[in-house]
Amino acid sequence: xxxxxxxxxxxxxxxxxxxxxxxxxxxxHRGELFxxxxxxxxxxxxxxxxxxxxxxxxTSSGTGAVECAASNLVKKNxxxxxxxxxxxxxxxADIFEVYGAKVIRIPFEWGEGVDPAIVKETLERNPDTxxxxxxxxxxxxxxxxxxxALAEICKKLGVLVLCDAISNLGGDELxxxxxxxxxxxxxxxxxxxxxxxxxxxxxxxxxxxxxxxxKPHINYYWNLEKMKKFHEKNETPFTPAVSLFFALNKAxxxxxKEGIEKRVLRxxxxxxxxxxxxVSIGFKLYPxxxxxxxxxxxxxxxxxxxxxxxxKKFLLExxxxxxxxxxxxxxxxxxxxxxxxxxNQKQVEKTLTGLEDCLITKGLNVKRNTAVEAASKxxxxxxx
Amino acid sequence: xxxxxxxxxxxxxxxxxxxxxxxxxxxxHRGELFxxxxxxxxxxxxxxxxxxxxxxxxTSSGTGAVECAASNLVKKNxxxxxxxxxxxxxxxADIFEVYGAKVIRIPFEWGEGVDPAIVKETLERNPDTxxxxxxxxxxxxxxxxxxxALAEICKKLGVLVLCDAISNLGGDELxxxxxxxxxxxxxxxxxxxxxxxxxxxxxxxxxxxxxxxxKPHINYYWNLEKMKKFHEKNETPFTPAVSLFFALNKAxxxxxKEGIEKRVLRxxxxxxxxxxxxVSIGFKLYPxxxxxxxxxxxxxxxxxxxxxxxxKKFLLExxxxxxxxxxxxxxxxxxxxxxxxxxNQKQVEKTLTGLEDCLITKGLNVKRNTAVEAASKxxxxxxx
Numbered sequence: 001x002x003x004x005x006x007x008x009x010x011x012x013x014x015x016x017x018x019x020x021x022x023x024x025x026x027x028x029h030r031g032e033l034f035x036x037x038x039x040x041x042x043x044x045x046x047x048x049x050x051x052x053x054x055x056x057x058x059t060s061s062g063t064g065a066v067e068c069a070a071s072n073l074v075k076k077n078x079x080x081x082x083x084x085x086x087x088x089x090x091x092x093a094d095i096f097e098v099y100g101a102k103v104i105r106i107p108f109e110w111g112e113g114v115d116p117a118i119v120k121e122t123l124e125r126n127p128d129t130x131x132x133x134x135x136x137x138x139x140x141x142x143x144x145x146x147x148x149a150l151a152e153i154c155k156k157l158g159v160l161v162l163c164d165a166i167s168n169l170g171g172d173e174l175x176x177x178x179x180x181x182x183x184x185x186x187x188x189x190x191x192x193x194x195x196x197x198x199x200x201x202x203x204x205x206x207x208x209x210x211x212x213x214x215k216p217h218i219n220y221y222w223n224l225e226k227m228k229k230f231h232e233k234n235e236t237p238f239t240p241a242v243s244l245f246f247a248l249n250k251a252x253x254x255x256x257k258e259g260i261e262k263r264v265l266r267x268x269x270x271x272x273x274x275x276x277x278x279v280s281i282g283f284k285l286y287p288x289x290x291x292x293x294x295x296x297x298x299x300x301x302x303x304x305x306x307x308x309x310x311x312k313k314f315l316l317e318x319x320x321x322x323x324x325x326x327x328x329x330x331x332x333x334x335x336x337x338x339x340x341x342x343x344n345q346k347q348v349e350k351t352l353t354g355l356e357d358c359l360i361t362k363g364l365n366v367k368r369n370t371a372v373e374a375a376s377k378x379x380x381x382x383x384x
Numbered sequence: 385x386x387x388x389x390x391x392x393x394x395x396x397x398x399x400x401x402x403x404x405x406x407x408x409x410x411x412x413h414r415g416e417l418f419x420x421x422x423x424x425x426x427x428x429x430x431x432x433x434x435x436x437x438x439x440x441x442x443t444s445s446g447t448g449a450v451e452c453a454a455s456n457l458v459k460k461n462x463x464x465x466x467x468x469x470x471x472x473x474x475x476x477a478d479i480f481e482v483y484g485a486k487v488i489r490i491p492f493e494w495g496e497g498v499d500p501a502i503v504k505e506t507l508e509r510n511p512d513t514x515x516x517x518x519x520x521x522x523x524x525x526x527x528x529x530x531x532x533a534l535a536e537i538c539k540k541l542g543v544l545v546l547c548d549a550i551s552n553l554g555g556d557e558l559x560x561x562x563x564x565x566x567x568x569x570x571x572x573x574x575x576x577x578x579x580x581x582x583x584x585x586x587x588x589x590x591x592x593x594x595x596x597x598x599k600p601h602i603n604y605y606w607n608l609e610k611m612k613k614f615h616e617k618n619e620t621p622f623t624p625a626v627s628l629f630f631a632l633n634k635a636x637x638x639x640x641k642e643g644i645e646k647r648v649l650r651x652x653x654x655x656x657x658x659x660x661x662x663v664s665i666g667f668k669l670y671p672x673x674x675x676x677x678x679x680x681x682x683x684x685x686x687x688x689x690x691x692x693x694x695x696k697k698f699l700l701e702x703x704x705x706x707x708x709x710x711x712x713x714x715x716x717x718x719x720x721x722x723x724x725x726x727x728n729q730k731q732v733e734k735t736l737t738g739l740e741d742c743l744i745t746k747g748l749n750v751k752r753n754t755a756v757e758a759a760s761k762x763x764x765x766x767x768x
Contacts (some may be wrong), residue, residue: 003411011626014410022406022627026398028706059581060444061622064605083427095604102521186434195410197581197625218602220479221448239573241625242395243406298720322412341466379588 004265006349008166009139009297011189011196014339018194018254021246021365030211037245042251045200048169048260049184051176055202056227059241059246062166063090064222065199066095067164069183072211073131073220076100080131080173081122081159083114083150086327087140092133092164099218103166104129110141110329111299113292116149123157131160137168140327142171142299142336143287145179145220151179160210165191169298170255171267171340182207188244192268193297193341194251195242223329235253267295271339272347273378274298277352277371279335281359286334298337299330306362308335319354345379388704391735393523393551393572393681394575396725398631402578403636405630413626421617421629424447426618427534428636429584431567432553432576435560439586440611441622443625446550446571447582448606450479453546454569455603457515457596460484465506465514465543467498467534471524471712476517483602484567488513494525494684497664497676500533507541515544521552524711526683526720526757527671535563544594550574553584554639555651555680566591572628572753575651575680577725578635581628649768651679652733654723657762658682661736661755662721666744670718681719683710690746692719698745703738729763 006013027033029054044054056062074080080101082093085108093103106122108114114134123129132154136147148164154161162183165174168327169184171191176184183203189196203224205213211217211224226237255263278300279285286299302308312335315321326334337351353372359366389396392428411417429439442448464485466477469492477487490506492498498518507513516538520531531547538545546567549558553568555575560568567587573580585608587595595601595608610621639647659677661668662684675703686692690710696719699705710718721735736755743750 001410003415003417006410006412011410011413011623018519019407019410019627025387025396026390026403028390029395029580031387031700031706032707034388057391057627060448060605062623064444065624067603067605069602076448098602100605187623195622195627197628215748218482219451219453221444221451223682238447239395239571239580240445242627243403243442243579243628244581244625247627252719314416315652322415324414360479 002320003322003346005350006307006327007321007323007337007347009336009338010340012193012338014193014195015342018247018250021250022195022243024243026163026242029239030235036244037249038234041252044249047256048252049202051202052180053202053204056224056231057236057240058201059197060199062185062199063091064090065185065187065201068097068201068222068224069096069185071222072224073097073183073207073214074101075214077102078131079104079126079128081106081119081120081135082133082314083108084115085112085141085143086135086138088135088138088164092135096133098269104252111143111288111291112312113143114145114150115152116146119150120153123153123159129159130259131162133162135166136163136165137294137296139167140296140330141286141298142294144168144292144294146219147174148179151181155180161300162209168294168296171264173264180222180324188248191341192251192255194248195244197333198248199240209254220252237370241297250306262296262384266357267339267343269378269382269384270343270345271295271298272340272365272382274348274351275339275374277375277377278372279354281356281366282364292308296338296340298339299334301334303359303364306359308332309333310362311335311355311358314358315354318357319350320353321354348375386704387700387706389731389734391707391721391731393706393720393722394724396577396722398579399726402631402634403476405634406579406627408627408630409698411624413623414710417504417732418626421633422618425633425636425736427630428633429641432636433560434558434562434587437588438615439584440608440678441624442583442585442616443581444583445580446583447550448513448567449473449571449585450476450548452585452606452608453569454479454483456601456608457567457591457607458483458485459598461465461766462488462515463488463504463510463513464517465490465510465513466517467492467503468509469496469498469525470494470519470522472519472522476519482516486514487711495527495670495672497673498534499527500530500537500589503534504537504746507537507543513543513727515546520546521549521556521678521680524714525670526678526681528676528678531558532563535565539564544591552678552680555648557648557697558587562696572632575725576639578632578634579628581625582632648679651727653762653766654727654729655679655682655768657759658721658723658732658735660762661740661759664758665740665750665755666748669703679725682723683718685718687743689748689749690743692693692716694746695719695739697740699738702741703734705735705738755758
């Protein structure tokens with residue numbers, strides 16, 4: 001029952017040096033020590049989001065940041081387009097509807113990527129659309145949508161674009177300013193390798209004009225204008241999770257030291273190695289095409305005669321490795337394995353050894369070391 | 385600039401054994417380890433709130449729990465009465481208005497206690513009132529309102545009652561079930577002596593019927609029905625701040641071990657000692673009457689020729705003690721000192737020594753040791 005290695009789609013393993021920060025003595029969230037901490041964290045977040053705009057920090061899960069966006073940006077009956085190819089696309093659409101938006105959902109099959117051409121066509125057919133909101137990395141299916149292409153389309157058509165990068169920011173390419181992502185939201189417990197409890201939202205001038213234009217807002221805790229005001233004093237409007245700020249600051253320093261390009265490459269290589277290893281022993285990649293396989297969440301259909309519970313239980317009990325099953329319509333159909341944050345070759349290989357061992361124990365015809373060898377090959381060919 | 389001792393109205397000093405918990409290895413928030421943790425925390429919270437109902441845990445500040453209550457309980461144009469004798473009474477009223485309530489504010493002077501007779505009369509004059517929402521311990525003024533009396537009035541009149549106990553739960557009497565408080569909200573970083581980042585809301589059957597009756601709710605992250613559903617599985621709907629759960633669990637065990645009655649007495653005696661000490665050297669109690677002075681937040685007008693900044697700066701720089709000034713209309717007029725959570729005689733005496741030293745340094749005619757002696761007398765006469 002020990003959880004030695006979290007290979008989940010989040011929360012992820014938090015490196016010792018990050019989690020030890022949390023045990024620091026408490027400080028006054030209205031004092032100079034906190035102000036300095038806030039400034040350091042801001043610099044780290046701007047680098048991470050690749051933006052010159054402030055990144056507002058919420059004490060909440062990532063979903064809180066999505067609700068923050070919806071409650072500040074939506075005016076009743078605003079037309080908002082949301083491509084949906086998984087559970088978190090549905091959630092995005094649901095949240096915007098709660099705040100009165102008329103949401104046009106573009107459905108894609110689960111396991112399929114969002115087709116930018118179809119999004120473009122939908123936006124053109126609906127010239128009164130005020131925003132496209134999309135999930136960059138669909139945690140429920142392991143599909144990575146083409147954020148850059150979607151941003152380009154919106155820029156051309158003059159439509160606001162919101163990117164939910166909760167499960168891949170810090171482990172995947174994201175250039176908020178360069179790509180023209182007007183609003184980006186994310187959370188602390190995924191590729192930043194921080195504990196859960198903080199969420200982030202950044203927005204540019206264009207998005208701020210929409211916030212202005214959407215008053216009055218039905219919110220209080222999520223009120224962006226208050227956050228902006230307190231940001232000027234290096235504070236948050238409400239008491240923040242101070243100890244998580246300590247951890248976040250350390251996590252961001254580690255990211256800066258590694259460098260984003262290198263960090264993204266590490267995620268990309270680790271996920272590719274995990275995928276090739278798993279596929280080599282009979283797991284089937286759930287995303288229909290390798291080209292939109294996520295760098296951070298890897299979803300697989302199971303070999304016959306093995307259930308998701310079998311695999312999850314075996315890995316946890318014999319190897320201390322925690323992985324996830326499906327959610328929503330894929331519940332019981334797939335397993336999901338994270339390659340997130342602190343991920344490295346050793347963790348990937350340990351997980352593949354566990355998967356192999358599981359299949360062999362269940363009586364499947366798998367040659368020992370097949371998966372690890374397939375992964376090693378990827379690591380050899382792709383240094384990071 | 386070191387902050388050695390937090391004598392703030394929150395966050396408060398977090399004992400070593402609590403903050404070290406935060407550094408534990410991360411666990412899966414959908415796994416058995418977390419389920420067991422959740423169950424333990426529930427037991428501790430039920431004891432703390434003195435209720436048999438579940439206590440839902442939010443990753444947010446205490447204000448989040450207030451917004452959670454408002455967004456689930458309010459139907460447009462609901463008449464809600466809010467007595468206002470400080471900043472947090474205003475906030476309570478503001479939040480209910482955001483969600484469409486017709487709020488009747490009963491204004492009391494800052495520094496005055498809420499008069500239950502006036503509340504009763506207001507409720508009787510407005511028989512269509514659906515809820516009374518009040519702040520138990522007004523953090524901005526150091527005034528403790530008569531929660532028990534207000535609850536009794538509401539019970540008699542059949543009006544729902546919400547108690548905001550953010551800054552005194554765990555350091556003051558509160559019996560949710562026995563007193564008939566239909567909804568209680570609080571936060572982690574005050575008298576529980578936990579780091580900030582978690583908030584709590586508990587509600588009884590009567591309040592749940594109002595939640596049902598107030599659909600559709602304009603919320604997602606704050607959705608109580610989702611929390612109830614996940615509570616059945618010992619989980620939260622959205623990824624919680626897992627490391628703060630570790631800390632909370634330890635903090636609640638400490639509370640159970642000390643016993644609530646004893647803990648409340650400790651807060652009561654420490655605040656009384658601090659008040660008598662401060663008053664003995666020329667500070668003036670900001671609450672108009674001693675009888676409604678808070679057990680946890682102590683507010684004082686300053687002796688002449690001394691400013692709030694003088695005192696705050698002196699205490700921080702010479703003693704490493706952090707205290708607060710006023711907020712809103714009392715900004716610059718008062719200082720506020722917390723006697724919260726881990727508070728003890730030594731901390732109170734150290735603070736009084738600092739206050740004395742400050743006044744003497746500023747040239748005021750104060751005899752050394754006056755304040756500490758006044759406090760010692762209180763501690764001698766009131767064992768805890």
